[in-house]
Amino acid sequence: MTPSDRDATGLLTRRDQYVQLITPTGERRHDPEYDPWVADVDADALARLYRDMAIVRRLDAEATALQRQGELGLWPPLAGQEAAQIGSARALRDDDFVFSSYREHAVAWCRGVGPAELLTVWRGSAASGWNPFEYAMAVPQIIIGAQALHATGYAMGLTWEESDAAAISYFGDGATSEGDVNEAFVFASSFDAPVVFFCQNNQWAISEPVDLQSKQHLARRADGFGMPGIRVDGNDVLAVLAATRIALDRARRGKGPTLIEAVTYRMGPHTTADDPKRYRTDDELADWRTRDPLARVLGLLGAMGTDADALEAEVAEESRAAAAELRAAVTTIPDPEPMSVFDHVYAEPNTHLARQRDHYARYLAMFEEADAAAASGAEGGAR
Amino acid sequence: MTPSDRDATGLLTRRDQYVQLITPTGERRHDPEYDPWVADVDADALARLYRDMAIVRRLDAEATALQRQGELGLWPPLAGQEAAQIGSARALRDDDFVFSSYREHAVAWCRGVGPAELLTVWRGSAASGWNPFEYAMAVPQIIIGAQALHATGYAMGLTWEESDAAAISYFGDGATSEGDVNEAFVFASSFDAPVVFFCQNNQWAISEPVDLQSKQHLARRADGFGMPGIRVDGNDVLAVLAATRIALDRARRGKGPTLIEAVTYRMGPHTTADDPKRYRTDDELADWRTRDPLARVLGLLGAMGTDADALEAEVAEESRAAAAELRAAVTTIPDPEPMSVFDHVYAEPNTHLARQRDHYARYLAMFEEADAAAASGAEGGAR
Amino acid sequence: MTTLTLGKALNEAMRRALAGDEKVVLMGEDIGTLGGVFRVTDGLKAEFGPNRVVDTPLSEAGIVGTAVGLAYRGFRPVVEIQFDGFIYPAFDQLIAQVAKLHYRSRGNVRMPLTIRVPFGGGIGAAEHHSESPEAYFAHTAGLRVVACSNPADAYVMLQQAIASDDPVLFFEPKRRYHVKGEVDLDASLADAKPMGLATFIAKGDDVTLVTYGGLVQTARDAAIAAAEDGISIEVIDLRSLAPIDYESVAASVRRTGRLVVAHEAGQQGGLGGELIAGITERCFEYLEAAPVRVTGHDIPYPPAKLERHHLPDLDRILDGVDRVLGRPNSLSGVEAGAR
Amino acid sequence: MTTLTLGKALNEAMRRALAGDEKVVLMGEDIGTLGGVFRVTDGLKAEFGPNRVVDTPLSEAGIVGTAVGLAYRGFRPVVEIQFDGFIYPAFDQLIAQVAKLHYRSRGNVRMPLTIRVPFGGGIGAAEHHSESPEAYFAHTAGLRVVACSNPADAYVMLQQAIASDDPVLFFEPKRRYHVKGEVDLDASLADAKPMGLATFIAKGDDVTLVTYGGLVQTARDAAIAAAEDGISIEVIDLRSLAPIDYESVAASVRRTGRLVVAHEAGQQGGLGGELIAGITERCFEYLEAAPVRVTGHDIPYPPAKLERHHLPDLDRILDGVDRVLGRPNSLSGVEAGAR
Numbered sequence A, B: 001m002t003p004s005d006r007d008a009t010g011l012l013t014r015r016d017q018y019v020q021l022i023t024p025t026g027e028r029r030h031d032p033e034y035d036p037w038v039a040d041v042d043a044d045a046l047a048r049l050y051r052d053m054a055i056v057r058r059l060d061a062e063a064t065a066l067q068r069q070g071e072l073g074l075w076p077p078l079a080g081q082e083a084a085q086i087g088s089a090r091a092l093r094d095d096d097f098v099f100s101s102y103r104e105h106a107v108a109w110c111r112g113v114g115p116a117e118l119l120t121v122w123r124g125s126a127a128s129g130w131n132p133f134e135y136a137m138a139v140p141q142i143i144i145g146a147q148a149l150h151a152t153g154y155a156m157g158l159t160w161e162e163s164d165a166a167a168i169s170y171f172g173d174g175a176t177s178e179g180d181v182n183e184a185f186v187f188a189s190s191f192d193a194p195v196v197f198f199c200q201n202n203q204w205a206i207s208e209p210v211d212l213q214s215k216q217h218l219a220r221r222a223d224g225f226g227m228p229g230i231r232v233d234g235n236d237v238l239a240v241l242a243a244t245r246i247a248l249d250r251a252r253r254g255k256g257p258t259l260i261e262a263v264t265y266r267m268g269p270h271t272t273a274d275d276p277k278r279y280r281t282d283d284e285l286a287d288w289r290t291r292d293p294l295a296r297v298l299g300l301l302g303a304m305g306t307d308a309d310a311l312e313a314e315v316a317e318e319s320r321a322a323a324a325e326l327r328a329a330v331t332t333i334p335d336p337e338p339m340s341v342f343d344h345v346y347a348e349p350n351t352h353l354a355r356q357r358d359h360y361a362r363y364l365a366m367f368e369e370a371d372a373a374a375a376s377g378a379e380g381g382a383r
Numbered sequence C, D: 001m002t003t004l005t006l007g008k009a010l011n012e013a014m015r016r017a018l019a020g021d022e023k024v025v026l027m028g029e030d031i032g033t034l035g036g037v038f039r040v041t042d043g044l045k046a047e048f049g050p051n052r053v054v055d056t057p058l059s060e061a062g063i064v065g066t067a068v069g070l071a072y073r074g075f076r077p078v079v080e081i082q083f084d085g086f087i088y089p090a091f092d093q094l095i096a097q098v099a100k101l102h103y104r105s106r107g108n109v110r111m112p113l114t115i116r117v118p119f120g121g122g123i124g125a126a127e128h129h130s131e132s133p134e135a136y137f138a139h140t141a142g143l144r145v146v147a148c149s150n151p152a153d154a155y156v157m158l159q160q161a162i163a164s165d166d167p168v169l170f171f172e173p174k175r176r177y178h179v180k181g182e183v184d185l186d187a188s189l190a191d192a193k194p195m196g197l198a199t200f201i202a203k204g205d206d207v208t209l210v211t212y213g214g215l216v217q218t219a220r221d222a223a224i225a226a227a228e229d230g231i232s233i234e235v236i237d238l239r240s241l242a243p244i245d246y247e248s249v250a251a252s253v254r255r256t257g258r259l260v261v262a263h264e265a266g267q268q269g270g271l272g273g274e275l276i277a278g279i280t281e282r283c284f285e286y287l288e289a290a291p292v293r294v295t296g297h298d299i300p301y302p303p304a305k306l307e308r309h310h311l312p313d314l315d316r317i318l319d320g321v322d323r324v325l326g327r328p329n330s331l332s333g334v335e336a337g338a339r
């Protein structure tokens, strides 16, 4: 493949700027290259995207509240990244497979993951909240960048099966510094794997600003690995939708991987355990607030003739309901059975683990006997 | 740093081509950007570069012969990569530090590493052949790509010490697929580390062609990591010298890292244990023979008025002497003392190892006693 | 004497090391501006500057690999791995480079790295945040491995690790970061107890109980509880996991004749096996019962709500003590062979 | 029965696996066109094509990480790590992903990977080409670890590993690749001995000698040599390193009362410790002497000309046998405690 081929895809990074179809103030920016990919998005469709974003924002806030109230052990908020997650997830087909990090709650929601399933892991009740094959979405990845290779391998398998489905991997700006992500670029490019690398550049990796990871726009990383890179306004749901559709289309046509850098911002803490005040300013936060992903869509819808206020009110109502459902769901998550700690370590019988399991069962039984004995006033063998 | 700054360095990869100052047929190609960097290279200087290349080619052939004759356990030949190694190594200052792979014998030779030191490891006589600090060249690296991070860290240290020395890391085309090399790019760029990443793209990683590793020119990898990349004819010693000087100059001026892709070819097997016939054609070999690094220099020297035949004969004589010296040196490498197997595991006393060492000493002593006893006709305690 | 948390004691140790040797540099993710996710490096960047306390890109192999290069240049890098579960991407640099370079360079290149690793469970964390990977490193020649368990040791041992010319994996029991203790900030390292030696936490005659890191306090509590039953447990804080201070442990076992080893890490191939084999070699004729291992199960670290069913606690340790003493215990009636 | 080298037996096993299940794919560096640096995959790419036998880019984490994704898609990747010393870059994907994903997905995602690793020394190779990293994986919950020692086992065990729904680290003793043996190519896997069970190589009454991989032949030779001195050694080829077939080993030790464990890997934290602890727990009252470990030293693998002073050989194994029998040996006169 010669570099010019890549240029021919017309997708090479636009320097110092990004693809934007809706300005922060809600004007529709026209772009001959990207408009065709969202030509089908009329006012109703746009309203649905607004609805998605509004609901996940509310769910995210509710989960944060649940953590503060002790119902969850931890929660990594997505606040600020609604457009990046909804715009990309809504571009996917049901048979595309998602390999995400820990922050893609909105993506999981789009895949159909239910409220209890969404919270299970963060409540510490089970190792995973859902069956990856039920929603075509892998268990969220905490090891930074590891999932980029998983998505790539999955996509290699798709080409060998001559499927036209695709895989998408979500990771952050910090993740681009990990070897795994770069190796994923190498494999994906080498095997023309139908995978979309969706990088949410939310400007921070916990306390580290993105320019500590890279002095170059992250989308520029793509070219050197022989794939196109798109830099898009990650707070513009329409632009993200268009960019992801373009990347998925390339994947389905056997053209291989694409890297998308969605420029966005983490409005909240890294997780509920983090204190952003230690490393970033209120001004920065205020500045990004002016680029809110939701407000601009309401603005555009108004200009398109939709009764924005009515929509907003209606969606707010839906959101409250969804939040209430989430809150109700958390208490329905069953506490795990003690002996389940041994389940699923292996898919096949394992002599060593069976023995260890038996020993622990005897250990627990000893206390029950002791308690029983104590209850019947007798002497217990164990303390 | 904005992309345009990088462009401003004027070093961005020239697409589909590379920097070449001497054509395969020995014509001097003029290049306004690179010529100034080798303006000092007159006929005498060029003749010295030819001499370097001729001698290391001969030494390499001799080492291969020594392996065939059982004097060495293994040898990874550099044949074909003389210009890439000599051109870059001759651009270095004594206080620059080299982190190489296993194939940079010519670089070691330029650093002053002696014949016996060069062969020690390949004879299996010791863990390393020389003291890295004596020649400012690290112990060669076998783990593919690991040394790129070492060079980067060393270079970070140089900036903290405000030294104007630089580090250079040699690695191959295959190494660019390893996470370590890409992470080295990240760190070097982030800390503006004075390091030169010198990639010898010799077209093969054992049996794997370079396009399995990358569909893109390797030098293009640099831009996405926020550093310039230079693609140079690796069989053109003058172009390599110029490119390396440019990169070192940037490093010394605090401008950070540079990636150089030296396009060359491994004329021999991967190592003496390899059989290239299984994966590449004679035609390919023949084709590359027409781009020989030495012949073109002789040609140019002739055109510059040097008596090329005389030089060739004279250098051939020197090479024979050097080869004889190498052959003589191999037998001077002392076999290691059995108990030295325990030396240098730790820099400080270690109770566990001291005990293990004592036990093994007793074990060996047992045999000596037994032999002694046997000699004196008595009964030995051990078999 | 000053009262400090274990985390603060580590912070003071690094402050003293940074002040005492300009070649000491700290490297890691979020250790500078943020002061580390556990605040263990809090304030050090402000005090010593960004070239001494370095926030690095998000890459563990990158951190350790560049630290190797810095060691080549004569620096003494003190690397923080943010959580135990994130050390694996750096494994190759640790095993193939850090551990081997002194040997491979015939003693010419020193690797005085200190790799700080908050380790172990008990804090209800998400997956990959509660691992006990120490055995991987204890099995790796060329590395030294230590684990601290209290503020005083943390303060001294970390300085000793940084001062060591050998690479040291320094394990910090994260669940103990906030526990307070007395620390002598002016103590001279010269007459401090070497980090290679174990410490007797409690004297006893019936059973030798060996552990390290986060379980040391649990073992001490177990000894107190057992005393009420008239059982005298000698508790040893191993401190050095490689090499192991077998002299101290063997001396104790020769008196008690009974050994229990406890650690959070899984049993299969864990350090308990090493200790039991090493002690059996040295004290076979003194052993009155088969040594017992009380460890985490051989499972991936479980979700937070199950970790109490994974980690050894006071009751499980006492059950192990009962087993080694032949008192009624969870395996009573189970034929030894079937165990 | 056909006479095959161990390498060829592995090749036939993969051929059969590729032919029998279209989801089986081989991945690795130089395994396709070249047929592997040891030619173990010779001819398979030509026979099954580049989508079944895949030459990958030079990245071990990449190979294992993409194999994980392929497993998600329902494939059964058989990965070759070119040499033992090159597995460390893949360590994070193996420990944090491959080993944990079945647990982490509550049994929904299976990781039927087979990771083939040519391991061990004895071939006079360059550094990083003679390592014995098996203990790292045996200590990792979620993985199975096996090592073959002869062509017949290699043929059956590799097919069993590929058929297993659990991830298997499959260690191949590279110094034995060229050794010939009888193999039944048509043997049905159904009635083959499970790879989890150990094998009795030689029957004996005085000492139980346990080893695996490249040392099995050495152990057999040692038993023959010892027989001349009237010592009867029972040799066990462990085969499965995790889980360990303790039943077989314990049954033997109950008869002999004496145990010697040999492996090339270093002693500190090696599998010898696990075995001795596990057997002591099960057979304490049967033990007549402290079990003995005969292992590689705890040093980085030495240069070729020194490896014979590192690797256990027949004489060192016999010295260990003498030690466990209390016969004159290298440590005679050294007080056990001082050992």
Ligand SMILES: Cc1ncc(C[n+]2csc(CCOP(=O)(O)OP(=O)(O)O)c2C)c(N)n1
Residues within 6 Å of the ligand: A103, A142, A143, A144, A171, A172, A173, A174, A175, A176, A202, A204, A205, A206, A266, A270, C029, C058, C060, C082, C086, C089
């Ligand atoms: C291998 C590894 N190293 C370190 C961490 C600790 N850690 C968790 S999130 C995080 C920052 C990730 O930043 P980024 O990739 O930008 O994603 P974001 O959190 O901003 O969505 C770090 C360092 C980890 N989870 N895994």
Ligand SMILES: Cc1ncc(C[n+]2csc(CCOP(=O)(O)OP(=O)(O)O)c2C)c(N)n1
Residues within 6 Å of the ligand: B103, B142, B143, B144, B171, B172, B173, B174, B175, B176, B202, B204, B205, B206, B266, B270, D029, D058, D060, D082, D086, D089
């Ligand atoms: C981490 C690691 N993986 C695999 C190998 C085995 N190996 C040795 S050389 C080599 C090919 C290297 O190719 P390249 O980087 O192009 O360097 P060249 O040999 O061509 O100079 C491989 C795969 C290794 N040494 N280290």
Ligand SMILES: [Mg+2]
Residues within 6 Å of the ligand: A172, A173, A174, A200, A201, A202, A203, A204, A205, A206
């Ligand atoms: Mg981020």
Ligand SMILES: [Mg+2]
Residues within 6 Å of the ligand: B172, B173, B174, B200, B201, B202, B203, B204, B205, B206
């Ligand atoms: Mg190459």
